Amino acid sequence: MVTIQSVKSPVKPDERGHEADHPTSQVALFGADQPLRLDCGIDLSPFQIAYQAYGTLNADRSNAILVCHALTGDQHVANPHPVTGKPGWWQTLVGPGKALDTDRYFIISSNVLGGCMGSTGPASTNPATGKLWGLDFPVITIPDMVRAQAMLVDRLGIDTLFCVVGGSMGGMQTLQWTAAYPQRVFSALAVACSTRHSAQNIAFHELGRQAVMADPDWRGGRYFEEGTHPHRGLGVARMAAHITYLSDAALHRKFGRRMQDRELPTFSFDADFQVESYLRYQGSSFVERFDANSYLYLTRAMDYFDIAADHNGVLAEAFRDTQTRFCLMSFTSDWLFPTSESRAVVHALNAGGVRVSFAEIETDKGHDAFLLDVPEFLDIARAFLNSAASVRGLVGAEK
């Protein structure tokens, strides 16, 4: 039962900003000699990418896996979060003996460009002005994020990634990797995602952005200079988004119409229902760790994403004759990235003659299922990686 109403932030506002410039992570700095050419036409330089690495890179440098995080995730895949102290967000999948076995693979996860956990983004300091970037930060795209990741992978001395893995926005990055660098991706595991953002998803993102920008504390994006933070707007954005990550069945199972610490309605606008209390908690805990402007930029990047548009509108063209081994998965109750979206990608891969596996996992947990303990999903991920590992000739491959 959820009993938490709303909690006082354990995080001071300056700590939130601190991670953006000085993350509790390794950092790759890219100086003036290595600008990042963005889709909007601007060269971003200098910039930095914060990343975590787990496991050991083998002598052939052939066992590296890149994990791409979702909209509000970060590089802390399999270690406690430095701000919230919570476990890594994908410890169901990543760790010793897990499907992404840190005893076998070298696993890299970086904070996306535009994020607020140490990679350059609107919450970072603009070296040209000495102030935070805020809305002066250029609008970025999923391909921009992937280009930055490729520069990180170069920096780590890795030519071909054994696998690129991601769910939701992380799955978008995974698919972008295979379209942009097919020869550098041996296998790709993309979960609960699509090669384009649907109109409905753009609409939900717009709702979230409008909630942030309608908060007077947003101050035109310069809240950090005025000592405010649009926590109400960002909280509402998170509440709305969180509904899209669940399903009707999951909400009913978890909360039903049960009351929160009371027997009768209060005839007020308090959180009478457990589901209200839960959403308020989700909203308030999110704002402790996430930058509002970063939320605007990352949702925008997802909205702009459309791989087919970059290939004359024909998705199959993006994947024609790629040698990458694909595995896609979707979840029956995911209405944010429904199975039909994954199927469209599978059809395009088939049309391109690509080796692809696709499974739809039955669950009532909605879009969030990829982050949860869903055994069938985890088993298939493990089997796919095992078979790819034996083809790749990785030592210790299970039979």
Add this chain to the structure above:
Amino acid sequence: MSVEQTLPFASPAPRGAELYRGDHLLVAGMIERGSKVLDVGCGDGDLLQLLETRGIDGRGIELSREGVNRCVGKGLAVVQGDADTDLINYPDDSFDYVVLSQTLQATRQPRVVLENLLRIGRRAIVSFPNFGFWKMRLQLLVGGHMPRTENLPATWYDTPNIHFCTIKDFVQLCDEINVKMERAVALDLYGRPLRLNAPWWFWNMFGEQGVFLLSRADRPSGR
């Protein structure tokens, strides 16, 4: 009927053959090394695994979630899909062979499925249970009930098989839609090929299943 009836394999079965089903070995024997094959209704992926051991690039479609998940678990490239609705998404000539093994009778539109097989693949290999098999006929004639056999044990009310046909029916359909039969084999109840050069009525009576290698005919056969 003027279809050439030949046995596809002349050499003895390879070692380890007992691991595989007779009809799978027959199908695999029809496919050259290095071919690209789509197995429609691939089940647990047994045929795809056999093809892999022979240097054949196999992909699969399977309706059941459990089947797909077991296939992916074996490292096979299998997608969840339905022969009736999903074949349309595959481009023309994208495979050398498309295999439909013991699935035709469970499709809603066998004719459309068959046409799609030969659009996607240059050749198709189709196997199906023969409803003209003498045991079937006998059960209907004498018993007066819908036939059930060792290989088709389901009752009429829970069988997935909604479009049974006989070998004779299938040959007629191939004629109608202008499909060329390159090879035809009838198997007995134990998966062994019936004797060569038997007349069609014999196959239709004593074949428990039929296995056909098909290709597109260049022009109407005129029959």
